Amino acid sequence: MREVYVVGIGITSFTRLEYPLSEIAAYPATVALKEAGYPKVDHVYVANMASARLNHQSGLASAVVDSLSLTPAGATLIENGPASGGSAILQGFLGVASGMFDCVVVTGAERLREVNNLEATDAVAALSHPLAEQIYGVTLPALAAMFTRLYMQKYGVTERHLAMVAVKNHDNALDNFFAHIHEKITIEGILDSPEASTNNPYVAEPLRFFDCCPVSDGGACVILASKEVAQKLGKPMIRLAGVGQATDTHCVHERAEPTELLAVRGAASQAYKMSGLTPAHVNVAELHDAFTILEIAESEEVGFFKRGEGHLALERGETRLDGKLPINTSGGLKAKGHPVGATGVGQAHEIVLQLRGEAGKRQVKEAQVGLTCNFGGFGNNVVCLIFKRED
């Protein structure tokens, strides 16, 4: 396989956006294309979950390639729920690695906020199994809540640990211009004060309001290319050194041990193997904290901490910006936001910024290797990516 490099990145604010969905997808690509010196593009990958249902648009990729004036380049839309972004990057990787394409645009976008709220919530609930979960009223927050209870019982995680994730990620987002939420929160304010039960009510016990990511609109783009294309740019060489994707039972209740996220472990393990790197090499990571518990659980499953000890590392501050292994420097889904199809691409955007040394106030010193974990459904389809700076 050929080596694959990131030659351009772009992003929109994750927020409420009034632009047409195709333009939300196209805009970050125009930023990335400029950065990449307008290379010849062979294929455009678009990651999106809900365009047909919420935005009255099928075949979105065909619209995006036209908005970008990149016809006749082929265009493909990838819909893997919340893991759409990572999945699209993985397919783009295969296109370049195979030698078929020299340069591909991977852009993710979602527009959820202007539609009826129940519609958007229901579109996400439709990720659960239609016959064995949905009909019993299961939603993603409910699944996450049940997962949290088990995790608390088994490993001693408390609501305080969950709040620590939220506080940390809100802090990180303060320095991210593109983040959805710029609001400093404290454990006192969301948990200990008399106002906490009003400020931070339960959504699905034991998960509270501040344990759940916002619903965001937004877009993000990475451009992948062969070594030849990348070398011409004379910029830091950021290689997509490892990719991995794994699935798990679609129904959460069918898992032998529901606190284990086997798809996370499998995807990470493949990405490490391909890259020849280990968890010890990773300097910065973006994990899929749609719910705060997921950052803790994923930090174990990708091998950063021993099983059941993620919350202890969090307590020790190891995952803070000034810690040993900063996690979700962008603010994560929790505070940067979660425009579903764009999320996985946004994670890659942050890691590339960090490896280039362009992350400003939230820069992790001497970051050479970064990992992303993009989590689909309730852990039934997961993509991990490892990026490496080559100097």
Add this chain to the structure above:
Amino acid sequence: MREVYVVGIGITSFTRLEYPLSEIAAYPATVALKEAGYPKVDHVYVANMASARLNHQSGLASAVVDSLSLTPAGATLIENGPASGGSAILQGFLGVASGMFDCVVVTGAERLREVNNLEATDAVAALSHPLAEQIYGVTLPALAAMFTRLYMQKYGVTERHLAMVAVKNHDNALDNFFAHIHEKITIEGILDSPEASTNNPYVAEPLRFFDCCPVSDGGACVILASKEVAQKLGKPMIRLAGVGQATDTHCVHERAEPTELLAVRGAASQAYKMSGLTPAHVNVAELHDAFTILEIAESEEVGFFKRGEGHLALERGETRLDGKLPINTSGGLKAKGHPVGATGVGQAHEIVLQLRGEAGKRQVKEAQVGLTCNFGGFGNNVVCLIFKRED
């Protein structure tokens, strides 16, 4: 790039199906997996257009990989409108060609018939441009009708030629067990008799009822693998020798010459180039006759006949089963049916049957090379594939 072979195929009847969508996608894969001797599967690609909107299911690929008991293999859903099937095969090709995967399942499925008819019609209309076409009431049949008028004016195509396509494809479908429509029709019955205006009314003038494909449910699968995997099976070696994909302006009215289908031409040209073959090598083809005019126009754009002469070749019987270059031996979208996400995979299924010599009464003698053309939107995203039997 590594060579890529088809090691298994499967299909459902294209008809009305009452099974859950995930099972419609999984069933043909079980048939194909059996044929392929249950190989180790590295990735499952699912082609589908409308699951989130019409079947209340997002992240369908995660459900299908579980139904097939193929977890933890990665799973990816491709949504490229009517070209979803061909697009998924192309992505699967890249996975194997790159060396990342040794074997991938590509299964397409759609379930449109049990839902509200207006919803299904509108889901297809959502393929047009939301700001520049949809809001003026454009539908795909309307675009096809306007295209037909221009084609008639420019090249002398008549309603009789369109009817010839329908009659031929209905004839072919009579011998295809899996076809949606088993109904012999005649030019007399649908055009010349006094009852014709009742039997075959205009849908969008000059297109009549029998110029339009049915709305079908159904699934189809092909399994792609490396040469090593294929050779172990001891079956005819069918290579996916060429793939191509191209886009065109999303809005039809923006095309300099609206009768030209540049994306068809571009996709075919790439597939020929990769395969080292020319139109003269092709023995059998499945073209995307969602509307009868498209079979005629595509037969020119993929290089079988000179521009404006496709209808003359049709008149001469060259595209009939006993002609020089049989087109749509399966019955085509017109009579085999059009379960949107499955359509492009179903085309590949037919070509593989033909190249293996397993097409029964509709077998094309000594077919060695076959081509498919899978047409998305109104020609804004097209995939062409060339299969070759290697003895």
